[in-house]
Structure formats: C-alpha cells, structure tokens
Amino acid sequence: MSELSDHDTRTIPATPLKRQQARQQGNCPKSRSLVAAVILLSVAMLLVSNSPPAVNAIKIHWAELLQFRPELVNHPDQTDSAALTELVSTTGFRILRQTAPLTIGLMSVAILASVLQTGFIWLPSKMKLDTTRMSPQHWWRQVSRGSRWVEYLGSACRAATIFAVVMLALWIQREELAQLSFSNASGVEQGGLQVLTSSVLQVASVLFAIASVDFFWQRWKWNQSLRMTPEELKEEHREQQGSRGADGQRLPRQVFPxxxxxxxxxxxxxxxxxxxxxxxxxxxxxxxxxxxxxxxxxxxxxxxxxxxxxxxxxxxxxxxxxxxxxxxxxxxxxxxxxxxxxxxxxxxxxxxxxxxxxxxxxxx
The missing domain is CATH 3.40.1690.10 (secretion proteins EscU)
Incomplete structure (x- = not known):
C-alpha cells in the first residue's frame, strides 16, 4: 500500500537535473531488442561481404591438406586419430582466423548500438559483485512486480513472432532448399549462404520493427520511474537556491542573446x-x-x-x-x-x- 501511495504522489515529470543525475548513475533507457536487431542486420551484411572469401580460404586449405595427405581420401578407414586431430585442429584454427573479422565487427556493432542509446558511461563501481541480487527477497520482489510480468509477456510474444517469421521464411524458400539436395558442393555452398542471409535479413527486419516499439516503451517506463513528488521538487529547488557564491550572492543568471x-x-x-x-x-x-x-x-x-x-x-x-x-x-x-x-x-x-x-x- 505504501508503494502505491508513493506512486500516486509522483505526479510531476522529472526535471532536467534529475534526468542528468540518473544518466550519470547509469540509469538510462535502453532497448535490448534494438541492439539485437542491429546485430542481426549487421550479420546479414557481413555474411554477404565476408562469407565467400572465408569459404574459399577454407576450401584452398583443405585442397592443400588433402594433396599432401592422400590417405585421408584413398583409405579413410585406415586413418589414425593423429591425422584426424590434425585435420580438425588446422581446419578449426583456419575457420577462427577467417571468421575473426565477422566476430570483431559484430562486437563493435553491439557496443555502438548500446552507446548510441545511452551515451558513453564509465562507472567502475557498477562492476563490483552485488550479492543482494542473489537473495530470495530480491528474487521474490522481482517476480511479484506486475511490470515484470508485462515484460515476460512481451518477451514471449516477441519470441513467438520471431519463430513464426523464421518458419515463414523457410517455407517461402522451400523450393530453394529442395534444390540444394540435388546440387553439387559449390551449389550447396552458394545456395545455403543465400538462404541463410535472406532468412536473417527477414528476421532482423521484423525484430527492428518490434524494437522500435520497445524503445519508446523503455523510454516511457524510464520517464515514469523518474517522476517526482512535490516535496522532491521543492528540495531540488532549495538545493539550487543554495548554490551561491562565497559572498552569499546568487550565481550569475544565464545570459541570452x-x-x-x-x-x-x-x-x-x-x-x-x-x-x-x-x-x-x-x-x-x-x-x-x-x-x-x-x-x-x-x-x-x-x-x-x-x-x-x-x-x-x-x-x-x-x-x-x-x-x-x-x-x-x-x-x-x-x-x-x-x-x-x-x-x-x-x-x-x-x-x-x-x-x-x-x-x-x-x-x-
């Protein structure tokens, strides 16, 4: 009841000073769905630009490896574990090296998408372990909040929508997928990349539309959480009035054109x-x-x-x-x-x- 009455008294929108203080403490509106949508869009673009060179490099590596180790092809049943270990390890390292630009690009995009929403905030104090979050009381407070259940419902709807879009994208491309079973290795490679890129792009577009709504929802929740009571507004006003110079005079007023x-x-x-x-x-x-x-x-x-x-x-x-x-x-x-x-x-x-x-x- 006390939380409800306190919420009822917070009828005044937050002042710019309170918004600035909240941002300095790391309290900023941020949509994780928007970050995920930007990452998926980047995945689609990076797959188009980076996948063919990576696949070609791996094919060249396999050709060179099998040229010097013909027994892997001629007598696969007699291949010892050392040869298989060498094949897997060298291929794995080659894949990691070829996909490193893709990984670095996705990490950079994820960081940029987050920073563009909140600005750069450096708060080392937030990195320390908070054991209170592991307490049953904290867990129960989070579970019993109505807003938390609204978020759970929204996440479930978002997941169901994305799953439906994936199924629809695969159904639309069912003919292309069927043709891949009759294609050679090169055809499977090119067709598979096209199907994957198209599916990722469609999912990213839908997720971007959902994220646009989620961004405004997160911003509305943030504004609601910062609403002030009349007493808080008066206290802030008194603090600003107390910002005087050493001679007891008020600081100079802002000069306008x-x-x-x-x-x-x-x-x-x-x-x-x-x-x-x-x-x-x-x-x-x-x-x-x-x-x-x-x-x-x-x-x-x-x-x-x-x-x-x-x-x-x-x-x-x-x-x-x-x-x-x-x-x-x-x-x-x-x-x-x-x-x-x-x-x-x-x-x-x-x-x-x-x-x-x-x-x-x-x-x-």
Missing part, C-alpha cells in the same frame, strides 16, 4: 511562432505567455513569446483558429512574464505549477 531577451509589447505573432505554440497562459487584464511543450521530445516547456499588451482578447480568438489550448491563470501568467523572456526554457521554480496546470481537466 540580445535579440531574444526583449519583452514583447505587441500582440503580433508570426506564422512560425503559431506553429511552435502548444498552449497559452493568459491574464485577461495583464500578460499573455505562449509556450511550447512536446513531452516526447522535450524535457520541459519553452517560452515562445511573452506579451505584455494588457489585452489578450485578440490572441484568445486566434487560438481557436490554430486549435491551441488556452489556460486562464492570472497569477501564473504574471510570474511567467516577470521571470522569463522569449525563447527561454521554463525556470525550475515554475515547473510544479505548470505541471499541475497541464494536468487540469478544464482548460479555457
């Missing part, structure tokens, strides 16, 4: 600004503030324009034409007009009231 720092004194908004605006907060007899906020792409709202004309009737009428949400909050509009300028991100002290306003069910 001169063309963006002037307060607007006209109700005119350009077509580009109308396209950027997502909602407007106004005071009927005071300031009107136009803001932009896309929760998928933006961490927090951005002030598009502050208008201190004193008459918001014209703008409110234009918002209906542009289908923009309007909120009537005289106090918040006055605070925004006092503390912000054009093209500025929302200050942290106004984060909580804006979040509550956006959650209100009855905009103007």
């Amino acid at each position: 001169a063309e963006n720092t002037h307060l607007a004194t006209t109700t005119t908004l350009t077509d580009r600004e109308w396209r950027e605006i997502d909602f407007i907060i106004y005071n009927p007899s005071g300031a009107t503030v136009a803001l932009q906020y896309n929760p998928v792409k933006m961490d927090l709202p951005r002030v598009i324009k502050v208008i201190n004309s004193g008459n918001s009737t014209d703008i409110i009428q234009q918002t209906r034409h542009h289908n923009i949400t309007v909120y009537h909050d005289s106090q918040l509009a006055a605070q925004l007009a006092q503390l912000t300028v054009n093209k500025q991100l929302l200050p942290v002290e106004l984060y909580e009231p804006i979040a509550k306003l956006l959650q209100s069910p009855n905009p103007t």
